[in-house]
Amino acid sequence: MAFRALIAAAALFAFVPAAYADDPRAKAKEQVEFGIMSAQSGLWKEAAFRWEKAVQIYPTYPKAWNNLAIAYEQQGNFEEARKAYEKALQLDPKNLMIRQNYDLFKEINDRAKRRHDR
């Protein structure tokens, strides 16, 4: 069912105006939005793929890095998640939502690390 929804979303994105084609930020945003819909449908691998693509297209897009970090976290890829959060904060240090996500991530990551070191 989630997959069908994603196909419908892909169809909607096919109608994105051609003016966006040359603007890397707009292209990256498109990937970010598609990634959000994938994540909301529980398709986290697809979401991660979209956000990876977004940061490739537009590497200074902090929101894309934030979302990518969340996808990595959901997949248990803590090291990559940490790097992505740090990149997001480096690009937008005043963003409280990114900061909050990072703090929550750190709490779990530290707990997992402590257990591992024990």
Place this chain on the structure above:
Amino acid sequence: MTARSAATIASFVLICGTAACTNFYEIPIETPIQPKMDVSAFQRVLIAGFIGGGTDDVDANLETVRLLRSQLRSKSNLRIIEAEVLPLANIAAGQANRDRIAPVPPLNGAADGQQSAPEVEKESRIRNEKDLEKLQGIFADVAFWKKLGEEYQNPLIVTGTVLFTPQQTAGFVMQEREIYDQFGRRRVVPTRTYMERKGFVLSPKFIFIDGRTGTILYTEKFQEGVLYSAQTNTPALSSYFELMDKLVPSFLNTLSTQKVKGTRVLLK
């Protein structure tokens, strides 16, 4: 188009519509925490028994074995061996006694320890950490655990100590009190109150032993406590389960991947 796929597309259009209006989305996530131990070499686990002590109201050995077996049955891929619960405190006390009177190599193992158990039952009453310490030698008795492992076709053996002791404290605590002013408005005010409280402390130490070699693979120690008002009469068994409930996820995470639920904010 079926009604179901129409509903799917309709809900998706709704998501798209909402997405167009907002710039952030709260989303639930489940972060997988990798197990602390690599148990891929084992298909079966034997929760053998624990040196239990503290209050007489709860049989810490029996209750811990039962609880961990039931938790592992539903939350891990390992097969649980349904065996008699070892009276480990008696066995350990028997071994400790024997070693004190006439030192013999620990190779004489489990069976001997069990035979001498009734004689040492009195001595094996465990009230505190100090009493436990005297009996901890059994965990280093490689031959004992290897023999037990052979008996059950070399499983992963879980054992350890469980101390469940009553506690009592008295002192000032912060409490919230409701007050109503002359207009009938309700306010909650923090107040310092002198209280006598009682409860329990649970201190388990879980030891994971390789049934093939008898050696310790991993050890983990926990401590949790709970206090109730002195007027409340909470049964010891309820407190035991209340405290174990807090520790079980961590225990399970030793053997299998656990998921931590949370929420994050996706940004557009």
